[in-house]
Every structure is written in C-alpha cells, then in structure tokens.
Amino acid sequence: MAEMTTPSAPASQVRALPLVLLVLAVAALAAVPFALPSMQLLVNFALAKGIAVLGVTVLLRAGQVSFGHALFFGISAYCGAFLIASWPGADLVVLIVVGALGATVSGLIVGLFVVRYRGIFFGMLNLAFSMIFWSILEKFYHITGGADGIRLPRPTVLGLSLERGPFELVVYYLAIALMLGLGWFTIRWFASPVGHLFQTIKTNETRLEYLGVSPKRALLSGYLLSAALCGVGGALMGITQGVVTPEYVWWVRSAEMVFIAVLGGAGSVPGAFIGALIYETVRIYASALAGDVWQAILGAFLLVIILFAPGGIVGIARRIGGRS
Amino acid sequence: MDLTIFLLAVFDGVAYAALVFIVALGLTLIFGVMRILNVAHGSLYAIGAYVTVSLVAWAVAAGAAPVLAFPLMIVSAILVGVALGGPIEWLLLRRIYDKPEVLQLLVTFAVFMILEDVQRLVWGTQPYFQSTALMTLGNVTVFGVTYTVYQLILLPLIALVLLIGMRVFLRHTVVGKLILATTEDREAAQSIGIDADKVFLLTFVLGAVLAGLGGALASPTTSILPGMGADMIVLSFAVVATAGLGQIEGAALTALMLGLGRSFAVYLWPEVSVLVPYVIMIVVLSFRPQGLFSTPAARKI
Secondary structure, three states: OOOOOOOOOHHHHHHHOOHHHHHHHHHHHHHHHHHOHHHHHHHHHHHHHHHHHHHHHHHHHOOOOOOOOHHHHHHHHHHHHHHHHHOOOOEHHHHHHHHHHHHHHHHHHHHHHHOOOOHHHHHHHHHHHHHHHHHHHHHOHHHHOHHHOEEOOOOEEOOEOOOHHHHHHHHHHHHHHHHHHHHHHHHHHHHOHHHHHHHHHHHOHHHHHHOOOOHHHHHHHHHHHHHHHHHHHHHHHHHHHOEEOHHHOOHHHHHHHHHHHHHHHOOOHHHHHHHHHHHHHHHHHHHHHOOOOHHHHHHHHHHHHHHHOOOHHHHHHHHHHHHO | OOHHHHHHHHHHHHHHHHHHHHHHHHHHHHHHHHOOOOOOHHHHHHHHHHHHHHHHHHHHHOOOOHHHHHHHHHHHHHHHHHHHHHHHHHHHHHHOOOOOHHHHHHHHHHHHHHHHHHHHHHHOOOOEOOOHHHHHHOEEEEOOEEEEHHHHHHHHHHHHHHHHHHHHHHHHOHHHHHHHHHHHOHHHHHHOOOOHHHHHHHHHHHHHHHHHHHHHHHHHHOOEOOOHHHHHHHHHHHHHHHHOOOOHHHHHHHHHHHHHHHHHHHHHOHHHOOOHHHHHHHHHHHHOOOOOOOOOOOOOO
C-alpha cells in the first residue's frame, strides 16, 4: 500500500499544497459562474461528488475500500426529497442537515456490521447493503417513485424563495464553502488522536489492539465521518439536479467514487476534489463527443492512471513539485 | 402454497442456481489462485451470451440443425476465454500482482467499463432472444408440473459435471496440481520450477471460459440486454463471499441456497426477490464472518 499514499502526515499535506495554490484554485472556482457560466452546473456536480468522494478517501486512509458508499449519497438525497414532499417550505440548510443526519444514522447501522471486516469482504458487504437499498427504491415504486425517482423541488434559502438563477448561484457557492469547510475538517480529523488511531488500521491493526484500542470502534468513527460526507454530497447533488433516482445508489456510482478517489490521489483530501473536477469534465466531454464509448474512455483513463501513475493526480503533482 | 407452486419454485431455483454456480465457479477459481476479484467477470458472462446468440442465429439462418446450438455454446465460451480472458491477464493483470488490493479491483473495474461499451457498440441496446437450444430439448412433466428439459435437467447436470470435473482436475491432474501448488505458495512453487506466470494465465483463461459458458448457457432462457453482466457479477460475488472466497464445493451449495431463496421469494413476495440473495449473505456473514465453508485464517503479528 506504500505506493498509494505517502505516510499520513496531514499537517504536512496542508503545507504541501501551498496556500497560494489553494487561494488561486478557490478564486478560479468562484469566478466560474461569471467567466464560464456554461460550466457552472458541471463544476457544481463535481463539487457535490467531490465531497462524497472525500468520504471514500477517508476510508482509503484506513486501507479500506467501500464499493457501496453511494448508499449514503442516495439515502441523504432521498431524505431531502421526502422531507420537502411532506414539508414544502423546507429550507436548503435543513435539507442538507437532515440528509447528512440520515446518512450518518444509516452509516451507524451499516457500520456496526461492516467494521468487523477488512479488505474485499468490507468492500463487498458495503456493496450488498447498497444493492438492498437500491432494490427497495426500484421495487417499492408507490413510495419511492421506482426507477423514475422523485422530484426534489427548489427549497427556500434561509426563508427566501429564490428564482432559478440566484438559487443556483447560492447552491454553487455553498458547495465551495462546504468543500473548504469539510476538507479542512477532514484534514484536522486525520491529525486528531481518533484520526491517527483510524489510520493505524491500515498499517498495523494488531498493534492497535495491543494498545488496548478497539480497531472496530476506530474504524466505526471513520465510517461515520465517511457516511456523513457522502450524505452532504448526496444532498447537494439532489438539490442541484432537482430529482433523485435509484441511480444515485447504483453500485457503479459507488465504484465511480472509488475511481475518482484513486484518480485524484488515493487518501489525499485535495485529490478528491481535483479528481472529481477532472472526472466530471472528461465524462461530460466524452459523452458529448463520443456518446457510445464514454464509459470505455473513462475505463482506459483509469487503467492509464493505475498502471503509470498510481499516486493519482496529486502524486504526479508532488513528483513534479519535488523535482523543481 | 400448493405443490405446483412449490415445485415450480424449486425448479426455478435449481435452474437459476446452476447458472449462477457456473459463473461463480470461474470467479472463485480466479480469486482462489490469483487473489484477484475480477469485476470484469460479469462482462465476460454477458459477452458469452451475446456471442452465442449471434452464432446460433447465424447458424440457424444458414440452415444448420438446431442441435448445433449446443456445440456453438462451447465455441462461444472458449472464444470468450481465449480472445478476452487471455489478453486481459497477459496485458493488464500481470502488471499489477504486486499492487494493493484496491488497485487490482479497480483495474478489473476499468476493464468492466470498457467491455460494457464494447457490448453496446457491437450488439446495440436492443434485447436479443434466441431459444433454439431450449426448444430443441422440449419439455418434461414432473408431478404435473411441465418444465423445460434444458433448465431442469441439462443445466443442473452441467453444473454438477463442472463441480466434479473441477475437483478432479485440481486434485488429480498434473496441471491442476501445479495450480494448487502455486495457490499455496507462489514463491515456493517458482523455486521448484513451476512457471507461475503460465499458471496464472491458464487459471484466468479457465475462469473466463466458465464465465462465458455461464452466459452461453443462460442465453436461451433469458433476453440478452445491456446490464445483464452487472447484475450477474454482483450476484456471483454474493455467492462466492457467502461460501467463503476460494471455496468451490461451498459455492455450489451457496448458489443453490441463494437460487432457491430467490425463486421462493418470486412466488411469495415478488418485490423482495432481488433482495433475498443479499439478505442471506448478510445473515450468513453475521454468524460466520469468514463465509460458510472457510476456516478462520491464523493471525500473523
């Protein structure tokens, strides 16, 4: 595993991504709605996905890969859709909070079960749970709307009902703010005692036990964080799209999140967002230019990354940075 | 539930389990030997079905006897194994055996993505039906229930032959013993002169042939359409994980259990039928975390 992530030192990771670069990147993102309005929606999707990918990244730090984290992405989005259906005046903030809570609670239920496993079993059991939820969404269509999903009408923003344009702007900047806040929180969490215990699961779990620490509990804490992050991403995605479908939970979505995490640089916080931006861009252009083979193009892209740059984009950047 | 429904559910379950087992057998063989979970296995299954449908349709159109559908299934399976399985192992997997598990999974996932589009490009998105093989064998009536010979007798028979054949092959032939030795300890096997690269290639091709064969055998019983590979890979994962990874006989029993569970659910509570295999898997793994038929591994400190 040594090749995938540099030994975890979150504080140095902050330094490795100089503040200047971060400010430039955020400024560039903030300028998108004015400089490139046609890209706004795409970037918004990428940010929502990036937050969810951050959840997968957290687990990668413990050496675990989940092939079912779209579950929490979807649960959160459906929570929002059901909430606004029963309470039409629900606020944007309420939707995201409730979505994240729903994802965290389901993360606790699933987590209590899956933290007993590592490696392939961990990945597969997560997959099984997401498949179960997916089938429920598909089959109980009188409640869930089946494959068509349910609408998630535009919520109010702090009590104001906005037109489409301003609303999209608000959601866009909220996504940027959430990216910064949650990214910062995750880096701080990795540096915290709990975060350190959590990352020890990857390096030496047995030693953790000898220290008198329960690895299951350590893994569960990270699992809850990852579920909550996927929840925030899912709520944002649902609100941006205005409709939630079972496709949110489909296992290919889960695999896509792992894909993006590896593309950006497995275990890297900025990598999650860089990966998501590149992925969404390639996906949109590949599907526009070569509609029939966009999936194959992405697959080939993934192969190239794994075979030639297993550190992902962030790994490439570090190597270039290290040379200069 | 009367006897007819009961028998129908049993027959459905057995026929379905036989197909799932054949696919899962390939998956668990590859995993057992190479420690790689091959996500592209589902695509090989789907392509096996597509190739069979095309070949049989072409043969029937050319005026060939319908019985020819059976050898064509085997041809398709071997074609899938050699033309797809071979290059996948040789060009891709060979480079990543020393990489982390996560990356190995993702490589096979990338292959899956590519092959899904290849299917769409070659065969389009229209569903295909080709039941020549099913018709050729006709029906059989058991306790007043009429069922196709193909599903009730041929499929379980093939599954059984493959199960026994695999056991004999692995334990009583030289090549099988080489595979087992490499599985046990790759370095030790290499040090006594076993070409591990060749063993891995052979194993992967064999596994891919089984996936293709599963698809070929499934093709007369179902409509062939995009997405069938994804469904099958998740289900055969469930079988393999419930049995315990690398457990061949266990996979047969588990496939039967999941198949019967699913088919009874179809008659009793259709909405949840898709869930049943996963629920069984979760229940089993709650009590036996290493799978039904695996023994817990010793912990190394």
